Amino acid sequence: MIKRIIVLPASLKDTLKEIANKYNECAGALFYLPRKYEHAVVCPLSHILILKEGTPGAVTLDYYDIKKIEKILNNTRLNYILFHTHSTGTIEKYGAYYGTNFSEQDKQIINRFLRTRRDHISMLVTPYNGLYVKFYYDSAYSDLELKIVNWDPYEKDKVAEAIEVILSN
Numbered sequence: 001m002i003k004r005i006i007v008l009p010a011s012l013k014d015t016l017k018e019i020a021n022k023y024n025e026c027a028g029a030l031f032y033l034p035r036k037y038e039h040a041v042v043c044p045l046s047h048i049l050i051l052k053e054g055t056p057g058a059v060t061l062d063y064y065d066i067k068k069i070e071k072i073l074n075n076t077r078l079n080y081i082l083f084h085t086h087s088t089g090t091i092e093k094y095g096a097y098y099g100t101n102f103s104e105q106d107k108q109i110i111n112r113f114l115r116t117r118r119d120h121i122s123m124l125v126t127p128y129n130g131l132y133v134k135f136y137y138d139s140a141y142s143d144l145e146l147k148i149v150n151w152d153p154y155e156k157d158k159v160a161e162a163i164e165v166i167l168s169n
C-alpha cells in the first residue's frame, strides 16, 4: 500500500476558495509532478485548469475532458487530479449535504474513471466553513493525505524544502 501526499500551496487554496464561493459550479484539473520517495509519493499541486463552469447540478467532467487534459499533459511527467465544486448555488439548490459530500452521480462517474485508471483521484471543493476539500480514490490502492503549505509552487527550491519538512513530520 502506497501513501500519496497531496500538497496544496496556499496560493492555490485561495483560488479554490474563490471558485467554491461562486454561485456557479466549476470543474477542471489540478496538475502535479509526482515525487517518489521510499514511503510516499508526494504530489505538489502546481497548476489549475478550469474546464467548465455552469449552473448548479449541471457541471460534470467526462471522458472528453480527460482526453483534453491528457493531450495537454502529453510528453510531460505531470499527472492530474480532477476536481469539481459544489458551490454556494449547489448548496442553496440541493441542500447542505452537498457541502461535505460527493453526489451519487459523482461517485458513479468517478468509479468508471477508477476502473480504467486505478491511481485516479477526484477532489470535491465546497464553500463549507470557508473551504472544504474531500477526495474520492481507491483506498485499497493508496492512503491519501492532504497538506496545505505556504509556498510558491513556481519556486523550485522552496518546493524541495517544503517536501523535506512534510516527509520529516
Ligand SMILES: [Zn+2]
Pocket: 084, 085, 086, 102, 103, 106
Ligand atoms: Zn458533485
